[in-house]
Amino acid sequence: MTTLTKTEDASAPTGPESFLSVRDLKVTFSTEDGPVKAVDGLSFDVQRGKTLGIVGESGSGKSVTNLTILGLHSPRTTTVDGEIVMDGKELITASEKELEQLRGNKMAMIFQDPLTALSPFYTVGRQLSEPFMKHRGASKKEAKDRAIEMLTKVGIPQPKTRFDDYPHQFSGGMRQRAMIAMALMCDPDLLIADEPTTALDVTVQAQILDLLKDLQQEFGSAIIFITHDLGVISQMADDLLVMYAGRAVERGSAREVMSTPKHPYTWGLLSSMPRLDSNLDEALEPIPGAPPSLLTPPDGCRFHPRCAYTDLVPGNQCSTTRPPLGDGRASACHLTAEQKQTLFIDKIQPRLR
Template identity: 80%
Template sequence: MTTLTKTEDTPAPTGPEAFLSVRDLRVRFSTEDGVVKAVDGLSFDVERGKTLGIVGESGSGKSVTNLAVLGLHNPQSSSVTGEILLDGKNLIAASEKEMERIRGNRAAMIFQDPLTALSPYYTVGRQLAEPFRKHTGASRKEAKARAIEMLTKVGIPQPALRFDDYPHQFSGGMRQRAMIAMSLMCNPDLLIADEPTTALDVTVQAQILDLLKDLQQEFGSAIIFITHDLGVIANMADDLLVMYAGRAVERGTVREVLQQPKHPYTWGLLSSMPRLGGDINEALMPIPGSPPSLLNPPSGCPFHPRCAFTEKVDGERCSGERPLLAEGRAAACHLTPEQKRTIFIDDIKPRLG
């Protein structure tokens, strides 16, 4: 299992196998209305060759976290603090020149929308070959051969001919495959996939997911897979981090979190999904309310305004005391372990079937 943080506020020792270690990460954006606390004390580790899934609603901080890992935030309007250790090197303290050597080389990202991520002014082949030349010093001929090789690996038909095509000449699934090929050109140690299948139909989505798993086996990359789809993450990840309002609220192996969830927010996510084999007329159970404003997040547990179980906690702990995420398999919630077990067995599990 991926070794993760001891608490959200206290950095934990880096595990011996951790390749990426994020410690007490905080990302703030300055706006006209105030400071947005997009990520608020987040810690996790990822091992080589393993996949960490990060799930949560839109605005929970998933993408912001991973843009911070690659140093892609505008320093004029944002601040990033904490530690992001990539194989022991703190990326937050790295210069822009150092980050340029890391991006696309040791760490790469598959963006959610390849049509906007790929430049419309350059051929797909050129967009694959030029970063490879920059990082490796390869000749044009070598870079073209490598690009065609990677287009072949990701299943692009007639890759030597498609090398000279522009992004608009590719279908949505092919553009996503080209993005994956681009991210793998330099055999990165870390691959960040930011909802890479959101805009694809289910058939192409399955092909892309299988492709990522096959390529991970071949290259041994660590993967961070960001999604809001728990069905996708069940088939992709080894470990799972559930985020809400810029914080981690639950973590564990995929099997632990999806089969025995311990946080009311995770219960809500699972209960709002349609059941395989369930009644087609069965009503879904959405989480009540809306995600909080990160300009002025709630005190205490950020989920307490939407939680149906606050009355089971003594006093006003939910609204006044921030629950911490303990080491190992854990959920940041003031409910006792026995209460979590009872609620899950009596109220939640019957809904999940």
């Protein structure tokens, strides 16, 4: 049964009034092996017309967070605590009927795999039209005109003809464009993009990213962009949240986090990225080990079993005490500010040049 409570997160972000505000979010799944803490005390803000990037390895809680915002979790197996407020509306305590009025209307999602997100039994045009008729009370003709307009806007060739095609008749890039068109049919205030370019070649990927930026400028939507690709996020995001094992470990403007990261996990992500100007014989430096099981996560900092710098922190704090994230530009790490700066300059920055 879903538990609904509101809590105050002392380390909540500060800044201008947010369109979307998430505070101390906890999402726990009930399984046969025990509770899985998929998200554990997450807080962030998203402003109108801005893009928040969320990065992290698979299993870090990125997609779970955003499916929870949309209310797409099973109340029988999921416990949700905390607060999610969108434009003054509390979403965790909202009824399913209220959420249905918001999904596809005020908030929408671009899923990672459009082939599974789109129904194979209905034409693309029908799948675009139905939400518009439901939420806007439009006629079939009005909905078709709107769908053709959106297919044109996202760059689908011959949109009047492709309106009657099925998803399998579209290429991968065209299906992703159709998913974007569907998400934007009702001019949503919040758009969640869950790794929308993962399966696309680099040319189509660049086109999709440019398209999202252009559409955001036109519609003024707040965007949450989920990815594991820091190269992509550097092009898209205004602000950046780095997640590890269900927790936020670093946040700040995308420029700050990419240029002067402060958490060892972010250092590892950046150091493991291939660079166009690097020597082809130069080996990448992967993060050692693997993310922890969220059935039995480690105490203290969840990254400490994989961190190379725990011996610099006195008193075993890394393995016993959870480091706070703090306000504004921050990282959840027990290293001092001086240690972080010295380590970054001496060990990390030379790898990123």
